[in-house]
Amino acid sequence: xxxxxxxxxxxxxxxxxxxxxxxxxxxxxxxxxxxxxxxxxxxxxxxxxxxxxxxxxxxxxxxxxxxxxxxxxxxxxxxxxxxxxxxxxxxxxxxxxxxxxxxxxxxxxxxxxxxxxxxxxxxxxxxxxxxxxxxxxxxxxxxxxxxxxxxxxxxxxxxxxxxxxxxxxxxxxxxxxxxxxxxxxxxxxxxxxxxxxxxxxxxxxxxxxxxxxxxxxxxxxxxxxxxxxxxxxxxxxxxxxxxxxxxxxxxxxxxxxxxxxxxxxxxxxxxxxxxxxxxxxxxxxxxxxxxxxxxxxxxxxxxxxxxxxxxxxxxxxxxxxxxxxxxxxxxxxxxxxxxxxxxxxxxxxxxxxxxxxxxxxxxxxxxxxxxxxxxxxxxxxxxxxxxxxxxxxxxxxxxxxxxxxxxxxxxxxxxxxxxxxxxxxxxxxxxxxxxxxxxxxxxxxxxxxxxxxxxxxxxxxxxxxxxxxxxxxxxxxxxxxxxxxxxxxxxxxxxxxxxxxxxxxxxxxxxxxxxxxxxxxxxxxxxxxxxxxxxxxxxxxxxxxxxxxxxxxxxxxxxxxxxxxxxxxxxxxxxxxxxxxxx
Numbered sequence: 001x002x003x004x005x006x007x008x009x010x011x012x013x014x015x016x017x018x019x020x021x022x023x024x025x026x027x028x029x030x031x032x033x034x035x036x037x038x039x040x041x042x043x044x045x046x047x048x049x050x051x052x053x054x055x056x057x058x059x060x061x062x063x064x065x066x067x068x069x070x071x072x073x074x075x076x077x078x079x080x081x082x083x084x085x086x087x088x089x090x091x092x093x094x095x096x097x098x099x100x101x102x103x104x105x106x107x108x109x110x111x112x113x114x115x116x117x118x119x120x121x122x123x124x125x126x127x128x129x130x131x132x133x134x135x136x137x138x139x140x141x142x143x144x145x146x147x148x149x150x151x152x153x154x155x156x157x158x159x160x161x162x163x164x165x166x167x168x169x170x171x172x173x174x175x176x177x178x179x180x181x182x183x184x185x186x187x188x189x190x191x192x193x194x195x196x197x198x199x200x201x202x203x204x205x206x207x208x209x210x211x212x213x214x215x216x217x218x219x220x221x222x223x224x225x226x227x228x229x230x231x232x233x234x235x236x237x238x239x240x241x242x243x244x245x246x247x248x249x250x251x252x253x254x255x256x257x258x259x260x261x262x263x264x265x266x267x268x269x270x271x272x273x274x275x276x277x278x279x280x281x282x283x284x285x286x287x288x289x290x291x292x293x294x295x296x297x298x299x300x301x302x303x304x305x306x307x308x309x310x311x312x313x314x315x316x317x318x319x320x321x322x323x324x325x326x327x328x329x330x331x332x333x334x335x336x337x338x339x340x341x342x343x344x345x346x347x348x349x350x351x352x353x354x355x356x357x358x359x360x361x362x363x364x365x366x367x368x369x370x371x372x373x374x375x376x377x378x379x380x381x382x383x384x385x386x387x388x389x390x391x392x393x394x395x396x397x398x399x400x401x402x403x404x405x406x407x408x409x410x411x412x413x414x415x416x417x418x419x420x421x422x423x424x425x426x427x428x429x430x431x432x433x434x435x436x437x438x439x440x441x442x443x444x445x446x447x448x449x450x451x452x453x454x455x456x457x458x459x460x461x462x463x464x465x466x467x468x469x470x471x472x473x474x475x476x477x478x479x480x481x482x483x484x485x486x487x488x489x490x491x492x493x494x495x496x497x498x499x500x501x502x503x504x505x506x507x508x509x510x511x512x513x514x515x516x517x518x519x520x521x522x523x524x525x526x527x528x529x530x531x532x533x534x535x536x537x538x539x540x541x542x543x544x545x546x547x548x549x550x551x552x553x554x555x556x557x558x559x560x561x562x563x564x565x566x567x568x569x570x571x572x573x574x575x576x577x578x579x580x581x582x583x
Contacts, residue, residue, distance in 0.1 A: 011075050015068040060575050067568040074561040088180040089143065091129045091173045092116060094157055095188035097164040098470075098530040100210075102189065102295035108210040108536075109159055112187040115208060116154050119185075120147055129176050130154075133188075134162040134471065137169040143176070160506045161297070161470035163527045166191060177203065190536035198541050209536025214294040215241040217266060218531045222287045222301035224279075231279040231305055235287050239266035240532065248290040249274070253282035254510065254521075281305065283464070283521055284510055298531040302510060302523040304464050312455065313344050315352035319435070321442040322368060325451045326351065349458050353435075364428055364458045369435040375402035380417035387413040388477045389422075389430070389453045391499045393446035400441075404433040430454055453477045465513065465522035468504035472524075475500040481515045 094116075100109035127143035128150050141153045166188065173184055174197075181202045189210035196205050221236035239245050244267055251260040260276050279285070284304045291299065312333045314323050327333045334348070341350050342360055350357060353369040382395040395414065406412060406420030410431060414422035423431040441447050456466075456477045465476050478499040485493040488510040496502055505511060508526045512519050 009072075009076060011072045014072065015065050060572065063568055063572040063575065067565055067572065070561050070565045070568070074558055074565065077556060077558055078561070079556045089127045089129070089176070089182050090123070091131065091176055091182055091184045093166070093169045093173055093184065093186045093188075094130060094132050094140075095164055095166070095186075096132045096134060096157065096160045096162065097189075098159060098161040098297045098526055099164075099189050099295070099533050100159055101297050102214050102216065102533050103211060104214070104294055108189050109157075111211075112208055113154055113157060116187065117151065120150055120154075123147065123150075129173075130157075131169050131172050132157065132160070133164050133166055133169045134160055135165060135168070137165075137172045139172065161508060161526060161530065162506070163469075163529050164188065166195065170197065188536070190534040193539065193541065196541060201542070204543055205541040207537070207539050207541075209538045210533075212535050212537075214533055214535070215243075215245075216293045216295045216298070216533050217241065217245050217247055217289065217291045218295070218298035219287050219289060219301040220271075220298075220528070220531055221273075222285075222303055224285045224303040224305055226281060226305050227277075229281070230277070231281055231285065233260075233276040233279055233285055233287070233303070235274050235276070235301075237264065237266060237272045237274075237289065238532075239268060239270050239272075241293065242268050244268060245291055245293070250288050250290075251276060251279065252286045252288060253280065254284040255282070259285070284523065286510075295533055297508070297526060300508070302467075302508070302525055304467065304521065304523055311348040313341060313348040313350055315341060315350075315354070318351060318353065318368065319437055321436055321447075322351065325442070325448055326455070328448060329452055329455055349455075358425070358429060365430075366454060366458070367429065367431040370404040370433070373404045375404050375434070375438065376419075377402050378416045378419055380419075382414060382416055382421055384414045384422075385412075386479050387424075388479045388499075389413065389450065389457065391478055391480065392453060392475065393449040395441075395444075395446055395450075398439060398441045398444055398446065400434050400439045402434065402438045406433055407431065428458065430458070465520050467523050467525050469527055470506045470508065470524055471504060473501070473503045476502045476513075478502075478513065478520070479515070479518075483513045483515045486512050486514060 094112065096109075100112075101107045103109075103111065123145075125145060127145050129142055129144070130140040130150075130153055132138045132140060140157070141150060144150050144153070166186070176182075177200075179202075183204045183206060186196075186205065186207045188207070191207055191209070196207075197203075198205065217237065217239050219235065220238045221234070224231055224233040226232075233251060235249065235251075237247060237249070244265065247264045247266055249262045249264055250258050253259050259279050259282075262274065264272060264274075266272055282305060284302060286303075287301045289299045293299075312326050312330065313336050314326055314333060316335055316337050323333075323335055334344075336344060338352070338354065341352055341354065341357060344350070349364050349366065350361065351366045351368065353367060353371050355367065355370050355372045358365060358367065378400060382398050382400065384390045384395050390413075400416055400421065403416060403419050403421060406423055407425070410420075410423035410425050412420040412423050414420075419433075421433055423433065425431070436442060465478075468474065476499050480497065480499070482495060482497055483499075484495045485505065487493055487505070493505050493511065494503075504522070504524050506524075508524045510521065510523055512521050
């Protein structure tokens with residue numbers, strides 16, 4: 001606090017003059033006389049409260065002194081000095097990752113939103129740009145000077161549960177700097193000084209970190225798979241706190257029924273792993289913990305029960321284009337001799353032309369050609385059905401000169417004239433009734449896209465889309481149509497028509513996509529980096545100077561002195577009126 005008009009300090013003599021006047025004014029001596037001697041009994045109440053009597057007697061003095069003192073302060077024009085946000089413009093980078101939900105009485109995210117609202121009062125007309133973090137950083141407002149618009153943008157900020165990826169947001173911020181001196185505020189939970197580029201002298205970094213000493217117990221790993229007639233699950237817990245924590249762990253099936261429960265006592269910084277066997281089969285399982293900590297988002301983890309066939313084994317006799325095609329999709333591809341395929345069928349997807357393996361193995365298969373039949377020539381175009389396998393691969397220009405006979409009880413999803421070309425068995429096997437060397441299919445872009453859809457269907461299964469990160473955009477194997485996304489509680493989330501533009505919801509949980517009677521499950525999982533919280537710090541790097549001094553603002557508080565002065569004058573007038581102006 002300071003004063004801009006110290007010249008008026010001489011006015012301090014006014015309350016001194018009033019005080020001296022009261023010291024030297026004429027005084028009277030109390031003298032009891034016979035006509036008033038009986039008043040003493042009436043005045044006992046006043047005498048019982050000497051301080052009140054003193055205040056009543058000298059009220060006018062105190063009011064005048066206080067009013068004059070405030071008047072002197074008002075003449076000197078007092079102000080509150082505060083550092084002004086330096087620079088010609090301001091950029092706010094707001095972390096919207098899941099760990100921003102950590103906090104004791106209030107989350108770090110809400111604390112930062114309040115800080116942003118308070119900073120608005122010191123903008124002084126400087127433009128503000130707000131950028132949120134994530135895989136695709138978003139510019140919420142761009143060089144905005146309207147305080148109401150900035151305040152509205154702050155209120156609309158929400159946690160997206162995505163990974164922080166602060167470097168991407170900083171790259172976006174660099175595009176707005178140009179030749180302008182800029183103050184960049186980073187509202188996050190934790191960031192290292194080395195992560196901020198400080199080579200520019202025109203940038204000042206102000207980092208607002210999270211509260212210290214936050215406690216957290218997290219589910220850091222959860223996996224489940226079908227095993228025989230039941231399910232097998234593995235759970236890993238980590239206590240990041242500095243003291244012992246009691247944890248109630250429970251496993252729930254897709255319907256929300258509890259299938260396992262255990263009470264665990266975790267020591268400080270302890271990592272605990274537990275395996276659950278003979279669980280009932282379900283489309284999915286969720287691991288949940290109940291614990292007193294400062295971060296709840298990592299207290300749940302989900303898993304879809306897959307078919308445990310993640311590896312692809314290609315018959316050594318298959319054409320090189322088939323082998324190379326699958327190897328281009330994933331590194332988990334093995335080329336094996338024909339006589340060893342049967343022994344590998346318990347742990348992999350088999351790609352072969354051996355028809356007998358359809359009956360001898362329980363593993364999903366891709367049959368390309370047949371070794372038990374002869375081909376016949378065809379002379380027609382390929383006609384595909386509305387099946388998810390062809391969502392990204394159109395076979396209209398594919399030339400096929402010979403096909404094998406189809407299987408009687410298999411579903412035909414693509415034809416050449418009246419002849420089956422691609423079929424699906426009741427258990428999900430895919431059969432291509434032609435040798436690759438009998439077609440020009442590998443020369444078309446639809447060939448690797450078809451293999452990708454094939455792998456996606458067999459690995460993930462026909463009833464699920466798999467696992468996604470919050471707000472992840474990814475092409476999925478679905479037929480064209482108006483698909484809708486629903487939450488586990490049957491709440492409508494969004495719709496989409498193009499399977500290549502599918503975008504997962506932001507909040508972790510079980511979801512499903514629906515089209516008429518068709519439905520597929522998927523889960524949105526909290527990223528592993530968002531399951532660990534770190535102690536944050538607030539700091540500043542760099543400085544922007546103006547005329548050799550840090551920019552500052554002076555906010556006058558004159559109005560807050562004038563109002564009480566007027567109130568005191570009114571009270572003083574009333575006191576004087578009650579006593580009588582002649583006195």
